[in-house]
Amino acid sequence: MKRFLLPIALLVALNGHAQRVDSLALTPPMGWNTYNTFAGNFNEELLREMVDLLVSSGMKDAGYAYVIVDDNWTGPRDSLGFLTVDAKRFPSGLKALSEYIHAKGLKLGLYSDAGYKTCGGYTASRGHEFQDALMFARLGADYLKYDWCNAEGINAVGAYTTMRDALLAAKRPMVFSMCEWGNNKPWLWGAGIGHLWRTTGDITACWDCIDDHGGKYNSYGVMQILDMQEGLRAYAGPGHWNDPDMLEVGNGTLTVSESRAHFSLWCMLAAPLIAGNDLRTMSKTTLEILTNKEAVAIDQDSLGIQGFRQTNADSLEIWYKPLKGGDWAVCFVNRGSKAATIGHDWKKNVIRDDLSKRELNCAQQRYVLRDLWKKKKVGVTSDVLESTIGSHDVLMLRLMK
Ligand code: GLA
Numbered sequence: 001m002k003r004f005l006l007p008i009a010l011l012v013a014l015n016g017h018a019q020r021v022d023s024l025a026l027t028p029p030m031g032w033n034t035y036n037t038f039a040g041n042f043n044e045e046l047l048r049e050m051v052d053l054l055v056s057s058g059m060k061d062a063g064y065a066y067v068i069v070d071d072n073w074t075g076p077r078d079s080l081g082f083l084t085v086d087a088k089r090f091p092s093g094l095k096a097l098s099e100y101i102h103a104k105g106l107k108l109g110l111y112s113d114a115g116y117k118t119c120g121g122y123t124a125s126r127g128h129e130f131q132d133a134l135m136f137a138r139l140g141a142d143y144l145k146y147d148w149c150n151a152e153g154i155n156a157v158g159a160y161t162t163m164r165d166a167l168l169a170a171k172r173p174m175v176f177s178m179c180e181w182g183n184n185k186p187w188l189w190g191a192g193i194g195h196l197w198r199t200t201g202d203i204t205a206c207w208d209c210i211d212d213h214g215g216k217y218n219s220y221g222v223m224q225i226l227d228m229q230e231g232l233r234a235y236a237g238p239g240h241w242n243d244p245d246m247l248e249v250g251n252g253t254l255t256v257s258e259s260r261a262h263f264s265l266w267c268m269l270a271a272p273l274i275a276g277n278d279l280r281t282m283s284k285t286t287l288e289i290l291t292n293k294e295a296v297a298i299d300q301d302s303l304g305i306q307g308f309r310q311t312n313a314d315s316l317e318i319w320y321k322p323l324k325g326g327d328w329a330v331c332f333v334n335r336g337s338k339a340a341t342i343g344h345d346w347k348k349n350v351i352r353d354d355l356s357k358r359e360l361n362c363a364q365q366r367y368v369l370r371d372l373w374k375k376k377k378v379g380v381t382s383d384v385l386e387s388t389i390g391s392h393d394v395l396m397l398r399l400m401k
Helices: 044-056 094-103 129-138 156-170 222-227 256-268 284-290 293-299
Strands: 010-014 017-021 030-033 066-068 074-077 083-085 107-113 141-147 175-178 196-198 241-243 273-275 308-313 316-322 328-334 340-344 351-353 358-360 368-371 376-380 385-389 393-400
Touching: 030 107, 044 066, 044 094, 066 141, 083 129, 094 107, 107 129, 129 141, 129 156, 141 156, 156 175, 222 256, 256 273, 256 284, 256 293, 256 316, 256 328, 256 393, 293 393, 316 351, 316 358, 328 340, 328 385, 376 385, 385 393
Parallel strands: 030 066, 030 273, 066 107, 107 141, 141 175, 175 196, 196 241
Antiparallel strands: 010 017, 074 083, 308 316, 316 328, 328 393, 340 385, 351 358, 368 376, 368 393
């Protein structure tokens, strides 16, 4: 029977769908990616600096494991059709950076695209999927982000399935991040194919705005992206995550409270936590937000249940996320322009989550409240919670049994 033992990654028929079964992303992937701050302005020197800073800042210890080189790293194909690496950016070769990353205990993420060209106009994988997957494996990649620019009407399920099969054939375990912007509802079919799928177009570093890039395409602020997650939670779980795009914590026009709220909400959503800020200039506050281990623990909770919004009144939202062992995360979000004073009676309403079959009934069960940003106990659910929440800020609590 031994020869029938399960390989690391295999496909089984589950509910009629091919399903990828592996343990590469049992919790949402965490890392750092070049794109949000640097777009095409990076080279090997800058990346080595980022790697060093990921370690020395404590981000690695907080869980940020993948260093993801986004668009703009590929050169032309060689005479045999293999991808080359942009020699100007990587005079020592990408393999050298890969070794540097691995020697620091981190992992390498690479980027490609399902079209002939990436969004930035660089060589992409269409027609060379198996050859490129081999190259990613040779370069020591542990993660592939696969974009959707210049896809020219090709079938999304087919394109992402082809690259999944190519990655499996290359025999190096790689997290597969499907960056298809939600165009073809990847939450409906992605679980068998990738470990995470983008649910929206690109994020931009503002609280509540849309940037239309002169009519070419839209990028969305944090609140816009948040609202686009409605109805998707049932599709996420260990090994297959909704991806509301990378973090803008510490970037653009986001204030400290907005960055904190953005981070808290991504944790409530069980979103991949891929930082995208300049680690050389990051403020102490930005670092404190990104490395708040108690907030990260909400994101990384092993049950892998995406949180949900329960009320939406007077610009105040309450988000709930059931956690392993009977705890809950609860996040009050003030989307309004003025501070909000709350008097929250935990015993008044029973919160039922049909998806996880969990119930928060504070009339029957008393929980201790831990404020995850003040990092202290702030009461119990048998008392009414009195608090003032600043504009565009959150009160994020762990309810502990
Ligand atoms: C698309 C993706 C982004 C980024 C850029 C790179 O817009 O959605 O996340 O990868 O391409 O050009």
